[in-house]
Amino acid sequence: MKYNPENQHRRSNRLRGYDYSQPGYYFVTLCTKNREYLFGEIKENQMILNEIGRIINRQWKELTFKYSNINNSDFIIMPNHIHGVIELIRRGLINQTPTLENNENWILMKNPEITLGKIIRFFKAKSAFQIRSKSNIFQIWQRNYYEHIVRNENDLNQIREYIQNNPYNWKMDENNIKIIK
Numbered sequence: 001m002k003y004n005p006e007n008q009h010r011r012s013n014r015l016r017g018y019d020y021s022q023p024g025y026y027f028v029t030l031c032t033k034n035r036e037y038l039f040g041e042i043k044e045n046q047m048i049l050n051e052i053g054r055i056i057n058r059q060w061k062e063l064t065f066k067y068s069n070i071n072n073s074d075f076i077i078m079p080n081h082i083h084g085v086i087e088l089i090r091r092g093l094i095n096q097t098p099t100l101e102n103n104e105n106w107i108l109m110k111n112p113e114i115t116l117g118k119i120i121r122f123f124k125a126k127s128a129f130q131i132r133s134k135s136n137i138f139q140i141w142q143r144n145y146y147e148h149i150v151r152n153e154n155d156l157n158q159i160r161e162y163i164q165n166n167p168y169n170w171k172m173d174e175n176n177i178k179i180i181k
Helices: 051-066 103-110 116-134 153-165
Strands: 024-031 040-043 046-049 075-077 081-088 146-149
Touching: 024 116, 046 051, 046 075, 051 075, 051 081, 051 116, 075 153, 081 116, 081 153
Parallel strands: none
Antiparallel strands: 024 081, 024 146, 040 046, 075 081
């Protein structure tokens, strides 16, 4: 079958023309493939992580080791998706000659074009690799992700509250696709 750009093109959820490498806060949501419940369950309004959920938790926290120009402390893992806030911070160049020990960070700091998309791609790939090594689950993530550019402090505070209250609101969440009887 020949490629037809009219019918076979990916639609981007990204804001056209926006530079996703610029400093700021970004709210992201990543869903599992087919919204399968892979990361644990909600019990008494609390998320109880299973082994796969603990891998996701560890990989999310380790993003700051890979990308020293981000903060990602606000996040929640739900049974079939995660919500998180990533802050991109612009830092100056490292005045240091790269060595085997510091080469990765030196390259990172010399290249300010670390984008939100690159961070999410790395997280999804690394977490999927870790999960595949411990389970028979091959496809973990939905192809794309949702992002929202945080515009002001009020917006950020509302997002943080949403993240914190997500387990309490699970029964009404659109990502909770199991039939509740």
